[in-house]
Every structure is written in C-alpha cells, then in structure tokens.
Amino acid sequence: MDLIADLLAGNRRALARAISRVEDRADDARGLLAALHGHTGRAHVIGLTGAPGTGKSTLVSALARAYRATGRTVGVVAVDPTSPFSGGALLGDRVRMRDLAGDPGIFIRSMATRGSLGGLARATADVIAVLDAAGFDRILVETVGVGQAEVDIASAAHTTIVVEAPGLGDEVQAIKAGVLEIADVFAVNKADRADADRTVMALQMMQGLASAGHHGPQPGPGPAQPGPQADGAWLPPIVKTIATEGRGVEALRDWVEQHARYLRDSGQLARREQARAAAALDHILRDRLLADLLARQPAERLPALVAAIAGRALDPYAAADALLADS
Numbered sequence: 001m002d003l004i005a006d007l008l009a010g011n012r013r014a015l016a017r018a019i020s021r022v023e024d025r026a027d028d029a030r031g032l033l034a035a036l037h038g039h040t041g042r043a044h045v046i047g048l049t050g051a052p053g054t055g056k057s058t059l060v061s062a063l064a065r066a067y068r069a070t071g072r073t074v075g076v077v078a079v080d081p082t083s084p085f086s087g088g089a090l091l092g093d094r095v096r097m098r099d100l101a102g103d104p105g106i107f108i109r110s111m112a113t114r115g116s117l118g119g120l121a122r123a124t125a126d127v128i129a130v131l132d133a134a135g136f137d138r139i140l141v142e143t144v145g146v147g148q149a150e151v152d153i154a155s156a157a158h159t160t161i162v163v164e165a166p167g168l169g170d171e172v173q174a175i176k177a178g179v180l181e182i183a184d185v186f187a188v189n190k191a192d193r194a195d196a197d198r199t200v201m202a203l204q205m206m207q208g209l210a211s212a213g214h215h216g217p218q219p220g221p222g223p224a225q226p227g228p229q230a231d232g233a234w235l236p237p238i239v240k241t242i243a244t245e246g247r248g249v250e251a252l253r254d255w256v257e258q259h260a261r262y263l264r265d266s267g268q269l270a271r272r273e274q275a276r277a278a279a280a281l282d283h284i285l286r287d288r289l290l291a292d293l294l295a296r297q298p299a300e301r302l303p304a305l306v307a308a309i310a311g312r313a314l315d316p317y318a319a320a321d322a323l324l325a326d327s
Contacts, residue, residue, distance in 0.1 A: 003018060003032070004018075004035050007133065010134070012107065018036075019127050019130050019131075022123055022127060023111060023123045023126075025123070033129060037133075040129050041132065042135070043131065043136055043138065044138055044139070044159065045156065046139065046158070046159045046160075047157030047159070047161065048060055048142045048153075048161045048163055049143045049160065049161075049162055050163030050187075050189075054190070055189040056143075056189075058189075058243040058244055059189055059241060059252075060078070061100055062249040064076060064100055066249045066252075066253040068103060068106065072137040073105040073137050074105065074136060074137070074138050074139070075131035075138070076107070076139075076140045076142070077127055077140070078108065078110045079110075079141070079142065079143050107131065109131075111124060125156055125276075125279075125283070128141065128156065155276060158263060160182050160183055160184050161186075161187055162180075162185075162187070165188070165199070166191075166193040166195040166196045166198065166199045167193060167195055184256075184259050185237055185239065185252065185259060186236055186239065187239050187241050187248075188241065189242070191247075192242050196240060200238050200240065207235065226255075227258060227262070228266070239255060293324070296326075301323075305319040306319075
C-alpha cells in the first residue's frame, strides 16, 4: 500500500491520512495497523493528565520545545471533549499549540473523546502506534482533564506526568482520582503563584502517607530522594514549572528521561509494554464483543430493556443477563 510506504518514508500528508483512517475506523484501518505493528515499539510515550486549569496544553507545548532542543522528534496527541453538534474535537490543536506550527520535527493531532470514558479517545492507542511507526522519538498524550476514570492514561503511556496547580483544590482531587498511584512525575505548574510551595508540600505529605501505608515508617533523618529507590521502586519527583515562561520545563524533561532509563534498567519497561498490550487487547475485545452482541438483537429489544430498567420493572443486571442469554 502506497500510504504505508509513504508514511514510513516520513511523508506528513500520508501520516495525517493514516491517522484519519484509524480514527474514523475505515474499512482498511485494521490492515493498516497490522502492517505498521512491526515498525512500532521505538517511541517513548509520555502521558500528561491533570485537572482543567492546570495549564496542561501550555506545558505540553513547552515540553515539546524542550525535546526539540535536544534534536528529538515529537508527536502530540491532544484528546479533547467532543462537540455535541459536530462530534469533533471541541478544542483545536492549532488554537492551543499554534507556536509549534511549522516545526518539521513536531506533529500535532487533536482527537475527540466521542463519549469514551477516562479522558482518552477509543482510538488513542492506535494513533500512538501510527506515530510510533512514523518514527517519532517521543509521543506526548494530553488528556481532557482529571476524573475518576482518568487513570486510563497510565495504560497507554510509559511515563505519566500528573500536572497540579496551586489554588485549585487539587490535593483532594489527586486523592479522589487515584492519580497519586499513577504518577511517575508530578509537575506543579504555575509555580509563580504564592501558594505553590504549599501544593508541593501537600504532594510530599501524600507521598509520605502512601509510603508509610505500604512499607511502614521510613527510616532516615529526612524524606527520601526522588527517583530510583534502594528497594527498586521509583519515587515520583515533584517539579515546579512555569510553562508560560519555560521555567522548570527542562528539569521536567530530564526527569522523564531518567524515568525512561529506570524503566529500561529495572526491567519495568518490558512489564509496562505487556500491560499496554493487555489493555489494548482488552479494549478491542470489549468493543467488538459489545458490537457483535448488539448487532444480533432485534431493533426493539434494547429500547424495551432500557424502558424496563427505567420503569423499575427490571434491574440492569437482569437486563444484561437477558441480552447475554439471547445471544
């Protein structure tokens, strides 16, 4: 297929067409992904998640520039809310990241969630694979915003950056959403605000509580240093950044690279690749099994069950059992 050859040769138009076909679930999308699969596995995937207002998009732009300064190529996947009218991405990458336009070493794609939970579009993993096959060294995946299901980013990325900002109540949000467990690096953005140090201290306190809860009281005169630990674990560093000025972004990039080395040296990278493969297979099976199940139902069957649930004549589990029994 010329599209595949052109994509592997670095043709940007072919790359954009391939991503569109994958995102739209075109008839040849499966064949396209199958042909590209052997060319993947070289990129390091970096996920960025955090509550709205933390400055994720600005930080993504700054981090992309920091990587370009080292000569690395960068693919950016910005997962946006879906427009209720067009079904497309509500925010545009050219609006939020226009300063990156024109750099041949950067490719940006916005994707709509299209109702998918967890802040990640259903086709995000496939788009990451296409960018990987196209030869990008680093792939940045920015999610919609933090929530209970936002931890999905951890199954799609090698390194997850959780972005916090002072004054947004994110300490509570971090505990609620479980992002403390998925973070490989914390970025406290907008660190020029007066209460930035308080946010850093709150994160350090939560790390200490989590560590004490898992391992008991920690010995030593002070807090553990971030990065690789004596027991082989990784303690996420907390990096203060001011993305609008580029301050702290190089340090953030360097911590991501140190985490990438830690993954390789500790053998965790292979385990994360296994987890990513398992998550991808799980999502594909769920989507296909659900689609096959619904396709076998009479047109009136599902609305009737929904009406029965809403009318309290049937509970949801019994309705699901009825659908499965009829399949």
